[in-house]
Amino acid sequence: MTSIGTGYDLSNSTFSPDGRNFQVEYAVKAVENGGTSVGIRAKDGVVLAVEKVVTSKLLKPGANKRIATIDRNLGVVYSGMIPDGRHFVDRARDEARSWRDTFKTGIPTSDLASRMGGYLQAYTLYQSVRPFGITAIIGGFDSELEAPVDGEVGSGPSVGAGGKGTGTHGGPGLYMIEPSGMYWGYYGAATGKGRQAAKAELEKLDLAAGTLSLHDAVKEAARIIYFAQQDNKDKEFELEMTWISGVNGPTKGRHEHVPKELMEEAERLAKKSLDDDDEDEEKSEEKSDDKMEE
Amino acid sequence: MDHRPQQWGRPRDDVYGAYDASYMQNNGPNQHTQQPIVTGTSVVAIKFKDGVVIAADNLASYGSLARFTNVKRLRTFAGTSVVGFGGDVSDMQYLDRHLNELAIDEAYTSEAGHTLNGRNLHKYLSKLLYHRRSKFDPLWNHLLVAGLDEDDKPFLAAADLLGTTFTSPSLATGFGSVLAQPIMRRYAPDEESAAKLTKEEAVDIIKECMKVLFYRDARSMDEYSIAVVTKEGVELKENEKLEKQSWAFADRIKGYGTQTV
Numbered sequence: 001m002t003s004i005g006t007g008y009d010l011s012n013s014t015f016s017p018d019g020r021n022f023q024v025e026y027a028v029k030a031v032e033n034g035g036t037s038v039g040i041r042a043k044d045g046v047v048l049a050v051e052k053v054v055t056s057k058l059l060k061p062g063a064n065k066r067i068a069t070i071d072r073n074l075g076v077v078y079s080g081m082i083p084d085g086r087h088f089v090d091r092a093r094d095e096a097r098s099w100r101d102t103f104k105t106g107i108p109t110s111d112l113a114s115r116m117g118g119y120l121q122a123y124t125l126y127q128s129v130r131p132f133g134i135t136a137i138i139g140g141f142d143s144e145l146e147a148p149v150d151g152e153v154g155s156g157p158s159v160g161a162g163g164k165g166t167g168t169h170g171g172p173g174l175y176m177i178e179p180s181g182m183y184w185g186y187y188g189a190a191t192g193k194g195r196q197a198a199k200a201e202l203e204k205l206d207l208a209a210g211t212l213s214l215h216d217a218v219k220e221a222a223r224i225i226y227f228a229q230q231d232n233k234d235k236e237f238e239l240e241m242t243w244i245s246g247v248n249g250p251t252k253g254r255h256e257h258v259p260k261e262l263m264e265e266a267e268r269l270a271k272k273s274l275d276d277d278d279e280d281e282e283k284s285e286e287k288s289d290d291k292m293e294e
Numbered sequence: 295m296d297h298r299p300q301q302w303g304r305p306r307d308d309v310y311g312a313y314d315a316s317y318m319q320n321n322g323p324n325q326h327t328q329q330p331i332v333t334g335t336s337v338v339a340i341k342f343k344d345g346v347v348i349a350a351d352n353l354a355s356y357g358s359l360a361r362f363t364n365v366k367r368l369r370t371f372a373g374t375s376v377v378g379f380g381g382d383v384s385d386m387q388y389l390d391r392h393l394n395e396l397a398i399d400e401a402y403t404s405e406a407g408h409t410l411n412g413r414n415l416h417k418y419l420s421k422l423l424y425h426r427r428s429k430f431d432p433l434w435n436h437l438l439v440a441g442l443d444e445d446d447k448p449f450l451a452a453a454d455l456l457g458t459t460f461t462s463p464s465l466a467t468g469f470g471s472v473l474a475q476p477i478m479r480r481y482a483p484d485e486e487s488a489a490k491l492t493k494e495e496a497v498d499i500i501k502e503c504m505k506v507l508f509y510r511d512a513r514s515m516d517e518y519s520i521a522v523v524t525k526e527g528v529e530l531k532e533n534e535k536l537e538k539q540s541w542a543f544a545d546r547i548k549g550y551g552t553q554t555v
Contacts, residue, residue: 069401093402097395104391150394151387153354153365254401 011127023131024124027080027179030133034079035066035237036194036228038221039137041174041187041207045214045245046139047258048077049221051194051229054236067242067257071096071106074140075242075255079192080179081133088136092116104150109140109173113183121181131179135191138177141244143253144170172244194228201227214245218258222266223273230274239267326431330382332356334367335513336470337378337438338503340478341448341463341488342496345524346440348376348450349500351508352532353515354383360515368519370528372397375412375441376521377419380467381455382434389419389433412441412449412523416459424457432456436467440523448488448523463488466503469511474503493522505536 008014009022016022035051050066067077068089076092078085095115099107107115116138123131176189187207190198201224205212212220218241225239241263247253258266296307304313332354339348354362367379369390377393379386396418400409410418416439426433432455443449451461463485464478481499482488491499500520508514516539521530 071398072401097398100395100398151391153367153383153387154362 012123012130013125013127021124021180024180027131027133028135031080031135031179031191032193032195034081034134034192036190036192036198036225037077037079037135037137038198038202038224038228039077039139039174039176039186039189040202040205040212040217040221041139041172042212042214042217043210044172044249045141045217045243045251046075046172046174047214047217047221047241047243048075048137048139049225049239049241050077050079051192051225052238052240054238061238065257066240068092069242069255070112070138070140071100072254073106073143073244074109074112074138075244076136076138077242078134078136079195080135084132085134085136088116088120088132088134091119092138095119100150104152106143108142109138109175110185112140113138113173113175113177113185117177117181117183119181120177120179124180133179135179136177137189137191138173138175139242139244139255140173141246141253141255142170142173144246171246190224190228194225194231197231198224198228214243214249215262218243218262219266219269222263223270226267226270226274239263239270241266326429327382327434330385330434332361332383333513334365334380334383334386335511336466336468336474336507337367337380337436338466338470338474338478338500338507339378339438339440339450339464340482340491340496340499341450341485342491342493343489344448344493345442345522346376346448346450347493347496347500347520347522348378348438348440349504349518349520350378350380351504351515351518353513353517355513358512360513363515363517366519366532368521368530368532369393370521370530371415371441372400372409373527374409374523375415375439376523376528376530377415378438378440378467380436380438385433385435389422389435389437392422411444412439413443413451415439415441416449416451416453420453420457420459423453423455427456438465438467440521442523442525446525469513470503470507473506473510477503477506493524497522501537505539508536508539 008016012023035053037050040047048067052066067075069075070092076089078088092112095112096107120132123129174186174189175183176186177183188202188205190202205220221241222239229237241258242255243251243258244255245251334354337350339346348368350367352364352366353360354365365383369377371377371393419437419439423433434455436454438452441449450465451459452465453459463482466474478499482491504518508516516536518534519532520534521528
């Protein structure tokens with residue numbers, strides 16, 4: 001790295017002469033070593049998935065969840081330094097709660113992303129702190145129904161002052177926040193070690209068209225995690241997946257872990273698609289061998 | 295003239311006379327809630343073999359005025375329990391927000407199966423009510439908690455503004471404890487007979503109670519909410535209307551109001 005020895009990488013809050021904050025860039029490096037996380041914004045919901053590297057055989061399979069619930073309809077997954085992610089989750093829960101205290105309704109996904117983006121950005125400004133070593137993916141489904149006020153008891157006037165407007169609102173939301181505090185909304189997001197491969201696969205899905213169903217997105221997310229993991233096959237890993245649908249969907253607007261049956265189905269298909277790919281490769285190799293002989 | 299800072303902005307003593315500071319003082323004790331203001335009337339509930347049926351009408355009264363007519367007094371908790379609120383509506387809203395927060399907190403760890411069941415919820419609420427009465431600032435409610443216990447058996451219990459708790463196969467708050475309770479006891483005098491009731495029977499009993507309450511409780515209304523809590527979850531209907539009312543008995547009642555005949 002060109003910066004070595006220049007001194008501009010030693011602390012936060014100091015730009016290098018060419019306008020970089022090296023501490024933030026090092027934080028990104030920490031993320032690049034973490035297990036792959038993927039988020040997909042489907043037509044009728046959001047899927048979050050993470051590759052959990054099994055660091056010890058003494059860990060109970062299926063325990064130690066990595067995807068966290070923030071509010072009923074919001075979930076977060078992250079790659080990088082897990083303790084940093086835990087703190088991120090704590091803060092996000094505080095934000096969601098204080099939003100409820102103030103506005104008597106749940107925080108919209110975009111506002112949570114904004115608050116958390118601001119929070120992470122503040123950790124790039126001071127010498128006394130270091131940036132977060134995570135990239136987080138926030139998934140949510142803002143209710144498409146009329147949002148009730150917490151504790152409300154009646155439905156209020158139907159027209160006139162205090163009456164309700166019509167028009168559609170709500171829907172799935174997906175945001176990714178980087179250590180710099182930068183965040184964008186995405187159709188599909190990937191971070192961590194396998195992000196390059198995962199992003200390439202996500203792009204093939206044509207998510208912008210808005211045709212992929214939530215169930216298919218679950219299967220795609222599982223496949224992508226398995227696909228992105230291929231390069232380091234020797235490492236054992238566990239797949240964790242959550243999903244959020246609208247009120248009329250399978251999770252009734254809540255952020256929940258994908259049920260066991262669907263999870264197993266998705267993993268089976270993921271493994272199958274990898275095996276198929278391997279076979280194809282072998283075949284093509286055989287073909288090229290034939291050619292060589294000719 | 296007095297130019298000291300504590301006099302800035304005050305009427306001049308030499309013009310208006312010395313200010314009577316006793317107006318600023320609040321002599322007397324601090325007063326907390328002395329009475330409920332906007333109130334809901336009875337909540338009735340009965341156990342049956344697979345769960346609990348609970349109901350309350352949709353009226354919030356301001357004294358004797360039927361002030362709000364679409365107030366939902368049954369609140370679900372975590373999709374597994376229902377709390378029925380009698381008494382002050384603003385305290386109910388406070389408790390509802392509090393329970394909402396609690397349910398969200400519970401959802402953080404729900405993967406580990408920590409979600410509070412009906413019994414846990416009732417214990418929590420009764421401790422909260424007792425805590426508030428001990429601060430001499432009670433939450434003016436009488437609650438019924440309908441849910442399941444740790445063995446998935448039907449659970450029904452009450453907690454009042456003093457933190458008093460009690461349980462029974464059937465329960466009613468407010469005027470219902472006088473008017474509805476005897477009806478329900480006729481069908482379910484003890485746990486054994488409640489455990490023999492089917493869901494349909496329990497719903498019919500509750501509907502009968504709601505009808506009697508509408509006939510005889512002057513703070514009641516003919517629109518009500520009813521919830522059935524079972525292992526499968528909560529089935530809540532919030533805009534039910536009393537059926538098959540008969541006011542045939544009314545013309546035989548004498549002795550109230552202006553009587554012309």
